[in-house]
Amino acid sequence: MPELTIDGRKVEVAPGTNLIEAARKLAIEIPYYCYHPALAPVGSCRMCQVEILDAGKPPRVTIACRTEASNGLNVSTTGKDCVAARAATLEFLLANHPLDCPICDKAGECDLQDFTYRHGSGVGRFTEPKRATLKHEPIGDHILLDQERCILCTRCVRFMDEYAKSPSLVVAGRGDRNVIAIFPGEPIHSNYEGNLADICPVGALTLKEFRFKSRVWDLDTEESVCTGCDRGCSILLDTKRNKTLRVRPRVNLQVNGHFICDQGRFGLLDALNPVGREELGWVNGARVTAAEAASALATTLAAERGKWLVLLSARLTCEELLLAKAALRPLAKQLAYVPVAAAGGDEILFTGRRAANQKAIERLGITALSEEAAANLLAEPTTVGLLSFDGALAARLMSQLPAAAKSRRLAIVDVIAKAVMANAAVMANAVLKPPHGAELFVPGTLFSEKDGTFLNVGGVLQRARRAQRWPQGTVSESQLLLQVAASGGVSLAELTAKPDLTFALLEALGQPGAMLAQLPDDGLKLAAATEVAVA
Amino acid sequence: MENYLSTEFARSGPLLLAEALNKGRYKTAQRVFELMTPEQVVDEVKNSGLRGRGGAWFPTGIKWSFMPKPPLKGPSYLVINADEGEPGTFKDRAIMEKDPHLLLEGILIGSFAIRAETAFLYIRGEYLTAHDALATAIAELEQAGFLGDAVFGTKHRLRIVLHRGAGAYICGEETALLNSLEGRRGEPRPKPPFPAVYGAFGRPTSVNNVETLANVPAIVEHGAAWFKSVGTAQAPGHLLFGISGAVERPGCYELPLGTTARELVEKHAGGVKGGKKMRAFIPGGASTGFLPPEKLDVAMDPESLKKEGTMLGTGGIIVIPEEISVVDAARVFSRFFRHETCGQCSPCREGSAWSDQVIARFQRGEGQREDFTLLEEIMRGSKQRTICVFPEAFAGPLGSAIKHFRGEFESAMTTQQAPHA
Ligand SMILES: Cc1cc2nc3c(=O)[nH]c(=O)nc-3n(C[C@H](O)[C@H](O)[C@H](O)COP(=O)(O)O)c2cc1C
Numbered sequence: 001m002p003e004l005t006i007d008g009r010k011v012e013v014a015p016g017t018n019l020i021e022a023a024r025k026l027a028i029e030i031p032y033y034c035y036h037p038a039l040a041p042v043g044s045c046r047m048c049q050v051e052i053l054d055a056g057k058p059p060r061v062t063i064a065c066r067t068e069a070s071n072g073l074n075v076s077t078t079g080k081d082c083v084a085a086r087a088a089t090l091e092f093l094l095a096n097h098p099l100d101c102p103i104c105d106k107a108g109e110c111d112l113q114d115f116t117y118r119h120g121s122g123v124g125r126f127t128e129p130k131r132a133t134l135k136h137e138p139i140g141d142h143i144l145l146d147q148e149r150c151i152l153c154t155r156c157v158r159f160m161d162e163y164a165k166s167p168s169l170v171v172a173g174r175g176d177r178n179v180i181a182i183f184p185g186e187p188i189h190s191n192y193e194g195n196l197a198d199i200c201p202v203g204a205l206t207l208k209e210f211r212f213k214s215r216v217w218d219l220d221t222e223e224s225v226c227t228g229c230d231r232g233c234s235i236l237l238d239t240k241r242n243k244t245l246r247v248r249p250r251v252n253l254q255v256n257g258h259f260i261c262d263q264g265r266f267g268l269l270d271a272l273n274p275v276g277r278e279e280l281g282w283v284n285g286a287r288v289t290a291a292e293a294a295s296a297l298a299t300t301l302a303a304e305r306g307k308w309l310v311l312l313s314a315r316l317t318c319e320e321l322l323l324a325k326a327a328l329r330p331l332a333k334q335l336a337y338v339p340v341a342a343a344g345g346d347e348i349l350f351t352g353r354r355a356a357n358q359k360a361i362e363r364l365g366i367t368a369l370s371e372e373a374a375a376n377l378l379a380e381p382t383t384v385g386l387l388s389f390d391g392a393l394a395a396r397l398m399s400q401l402p403a404a405a406k407s408r409r410l411a412i413v414d415v416i417a418k419a420v421m422a423n424a425a426v427m428a429n430a431v432l433k434p435p436h437g438a439e440l441f442v443p444g445t446l447f448s449e450k451d452g453t454f455l456n457v458g459g460v461l462q463r464a465r466r467a468q469r470w471p472q473g474t475v476s477e478s479q480l481l482l483q484v485a486a487s488g489g490v491s492l493a494e495l496t497a498k499p500d501l502t503f504a505l506l507e508a509l510g511q512p513g514a515m516l517a518q519l520p521d522d523g524l525k526l527a528a529a530t531e532v533a534v535a
Numbered sequence: 536m537e538n539y540l541s542t543e544f545a546r547s548g549p550l551l552l553a554e555a556l557n558k559g560r561y562k563t564a565q566r567v568f569e570l571m572t573p574e575q576v577v578d579e580v581k582n583s584g585l586r587g588r589g590g591a592w593f594p595t596g597i598k599w600s601f602m603p604k605p606p607l608k609g610p611s612y613l614v615i616n617a618d619e620g621e622p623g624t625f626k627d628r629a630i631m632e633k634d635p636h637l638l639l640e641g642i643l644i645g646s647f648a649i650r651a652e653t654a655f656l657y658i659r660g661e662y663l664t665a666h667d668a669l670a671t672a673i674a675e676l677e678q679a680g681f682l683g684d685a686v687f688g689t690k691h692r693l694r695i696v697l698h699r700g701a702g703a704y705i706c707g708e709e710t711a712l713l714n715s716l717e718g719r720r721g722e723p724r725p726k727p728p729f730p731a732v733y734g735a736f737g738r739p740t741s742v743n744n745v746e747t748l749a750n751v752p753a754i755v756e757h758g759a760a761w762f763k764s765v766g767t768a769q770a771p772g773h774l775l776f777g778i779s780g781a782v783e784r785p786g787c788y789e790l791p792l793g794t795t796a797r798e799l800v801e802k803h804a805g806g807v808k809g810g811k812k813m814r815a816f817i818p819g820g821a822s823t824g825f826l827p828p829e830k831l832d833v834a835m836d837p838e839s840l841k842k843e844g845t846m847l848g849t850g851g852i853i854v855i856p857e858e859i860s861v862v863d864a865a866r867v868f869s870r871f872f873r874h875e876t877c878g879q880c881s882p883c884r885e886g887s888a889w890s891d892q893v894i895a896r897f898q899r900g901e902g903q904r905e906d907f908t909l910l911e912e913i914m915r916g917s918k919q920r921t922i923c924v925f926p927e928a929f930a931g932p933l934g935s936a937i938k939h940f941r942g943e944f945e946s947a948m949t950t951q952q953a954p955h956a
């Protein structure tokens with residue numbers, strides 16, 4: 001392993017590491033634009049200039065992104081020549097920059113702003129007329145291009161070529177007429193388009209979905225996990241006034257690298273801001289508080305022990321699944337889940353399996369049932385009803401029942417939009433009906449409304465932090481399950497005695513225990529599954 | 536030494552193969568393919584001290600010696616740089632239009648020396664006449680069996696691919712040329728890796744200028760000692776000096792390296808047109824910048840011009856007459872370079888445009904005192920700070936204009952207050 005010196009401090013790095021990454025290890029900032037850790041370095045922006053010190057020779061200014069760390073190399077990031085070179089680069093980049101920071105989405109997290117503060121000069125000498133180019137050109141389903149703000153780092157071009165494997169952007173023109181462009185009439189068509197707004201170091205590529213929604217410093221940011229598929233990409237949720245305004249990738253080399261897909265990014269944006277969400281419960285056709293509905297469900301399950309088919313959902317956190325297994329298995333006729341198959345995945349990140357926590361259900365040893373098998377089980381005369389944590393699945397199963405079994409009862413715990421009566425206009429004050437006609441409906445919570453973990457397809461257990469508040473009066477799934485256990489006389493002492501449910505979960509999976517707060521930020525890679533008894 | 540580069544320049548059309556053979560052409564190439572080893576050719580060229588005529592003056596034999604030796608892990612390529620875009624330069628064009636077989640014999644020998652079985656001839660898009668002459672000449676060689684699967688009946692193979700550029704000066708820079716040849720954007724590649732390691736299509740490649748290769752047959756025929764008997768010790772041989780601008784007889788003149796600019800301009804080109812006075816001259820293509828007439832006695836070789844703070848470049852002399860101001864002349868070049876930078880490096884893209892805008896202001900009589908510092912800093916912030924040496928090229932005319940003709944810029948300054956002062 002080469003050991004080198006940067007600004008007088010020694011650091012050891014893996015062979016092949018460049019000077020930017022070596023300096024990062026020492027928390028020394030070498031600014032850059034065209035470089036990106038996930039893309040091949042081109043060395044064109046000239047922002048990362050440093051000095052190589054060689055005894056007896058004058059310092060040699062060079063670019064850090066294309067210089068590999070080697071044993072004994074002595075690097076300065078503060079020498080006057082490289083400091084001047086970086087300041088000159090910034091002055092060049094700012095010469096034609098429109099400086100529309102006050103109306104730019106990127107302001108506050110812009111590398112041009114930030115590096116200018118830290119490495120540039122306070123005054124600009126450029127007094128010539130600035131270039132005028134396109135300001136808000138749609139170049140895909142989500143991205144708008146502002147050619148004036150663009151500093152031509154070509155990260156976007158290379159991202160589409162190298163990572164998204166969907167070459168769609170080019171540098172058109174030459175010299176100072178260079179602009180980023182799409183091929184005429186061929187907008188970006190890719191499941192990775194949204195990343196462009198993140199990798200663009202300035203505000204040249206902005207998201208339609210986020211434009212003018214908020215100043216970035218007004219956002220609250222929490223670390224989370226994407227539930228769009230069971231890749232479980234590490235993400236950041238940016239919220240404001242309890243609304244999720246932006247979903248961004250969080251670097252996690254053992255899960256998603258630097259990026260996320262659009263299915264996740266924009267899917268979550270919709271899922272986490274549900275429209276017309278039913279926030280009250282339903283019992284026998286009456287709209288009641290969530291607490292009342294929860295009590296009714298708990299009482300029913302206790303009274304009709306062993307008669308309900310219970311289907312769990314991969315939308316639940318690992319901790320909820322663990323609680324559900326303990327609380328519901330003794331009360332249910334059968335505790336099971338219907339595995340979701342992959343559909344429409346790609347070779348990059350998206351698996352196409354829209355069941356974020358399916359791996360956890362599997363490893364907790366819950367019985368897998370095909371949709372058909374579940375419907376048959378439900379149709380058995382000894383089954384009185386279905387409790388499902390997935391409303392859409394419940395509706396599908398109910399519709400498959402033979403005429404003789406149409407009287408099966410239905411209970412749903414999920415996040416669902418309010419259901420409106422078909423003849424609502426006639427009955428003005430009774431416009432709503434229970435979701436999917438359920439006898440019992442307890443409004444569920446979104447994963448972003450609670451702390452918990454998800455186990456991805458590769459066996460990495462990651463923490464998702466609470467980023468939003470659930471609607472007032474909601475009974476969360478955990479609270480509901482505790483109540484169900486209590487009224488059914490099921491003891492959960494074995495779980496609640498542990499430091500926390502995450503700890504209990506890890507033990508249940510045959511791993512050394514660790515609390516939620518103790519999990520590494522990039523998740524815990526679990527040892528291969530040990531056999532868990534299947535009920 | 537007799538001329539060996541420009542013997543056919545007086546013709547109206549290209550020398551065709553039949554006549555070329557009568558003149559003894561391709562005898563040397565045939566001897567090389569039949570009797571010599573690549574090492575012997577490389578050594579001869581190395582010993583001759585031949586340096587590249589594309590502008591950088593790198594020793595050709597040494598460049599060839601970087602190419603891989605057997606066992607080869609795949610093809611090596613020879614790429615011929617016929618993009619000739621440097622303003623004031625038209626020597627390669629003369630060779631290709633009038634004597635394509637001189638270049639082609641050089642290509643045959645060069646390919647043999649570096650063990651290339653394919654040579655890509657990248658020719659400037661605007662050079663249609665030259666292109667057609669070469670296309671004809673290549674077809675003649677194929678017919679004659681001097682190209683193909685058995686060159687001169689030996690076991691050696693060679694094909695020449697003629698490729699037209701699309702009109703970008705930067706594609707003359709060897710790695711931009713390689714990108715362009717591959718169908719990519721004509722942008723210089725960061726080095727290392729150098730073409731000898733990673734060149735055309737990722738294979739080891741030697742890029743050589745047209746005139747460089749045109750020197751090779753004579754060197755191999757007559758030997759290194761013969762070649763070194765003219766020119767300077769460090770830059771032996773003849774050079775095709777292109778003389779253009781305000782002279783009586785503009786044209787391409789073959790003379791030994793080290794000939795003075797005065798001899799070239801006054802004796803061979805007949806002096807400034809109309810007997811006028813000279814305001815300035817450019818020694819070796821636009822990027823070498825301006826020299827005042829007092830410097831006319833400089834010897835035209837790389838080392839002597841370096842002492843004057845400039846370069847020999849392509850040896851294309853441009854004479855600027857009295858009635859054209861250096862401010863205007865500098866603007867012609869600043870516009871050219873602004874237009875022609877590939878623009879991938881921030882300092883070059885922005886610096887070439889910004890400095891052009893500043894010179895345009897001087898042209899309008901709106902220069903300011905601070906602009907001198909500004910221009911110096913634009914040059915300092917971009918020279919040696921980019922992927923290729925283009926900033927050195929645009930700083931050539933800019934820096935020399937301010938250095939030698941500052942007075943002209945001072946008299947083009949505004950009397951008004953600077954807007955930002
Ligand atoms: C901006 C720029 C333009 C160039 N244009 C040409 C050109 O038109 N023709 C050429 O032969 N070399 C040109 N060169 C030099 C080539 O990069 C390279 O050095 C040359 O082709 C090597 O051949 P030689 O060793 O035979 O001189 C240019 C270099 C730069 C930096």
Ligand code: SF4
Nearest residue numbers: 101104107110202203
């Ligand atoms: S890209 Fe950055 S510097 Fe430019 S306007 Fe936006 S915030 Fe300001």
Ligand code: SF4
Nearest residue numbers: 150151153154156200
């Ligand atoms: S649009 Fe953004 S990412 Fe693309 S080249 Fe411009 S600044 Fe770089």
Ligand code: SF4
Nearest residue numbers: 879880883921923925
């Ligand atoms: S220095 Fe100029 S011409 Fe050369 S690669 Fe950079 S931008 Fe292109």
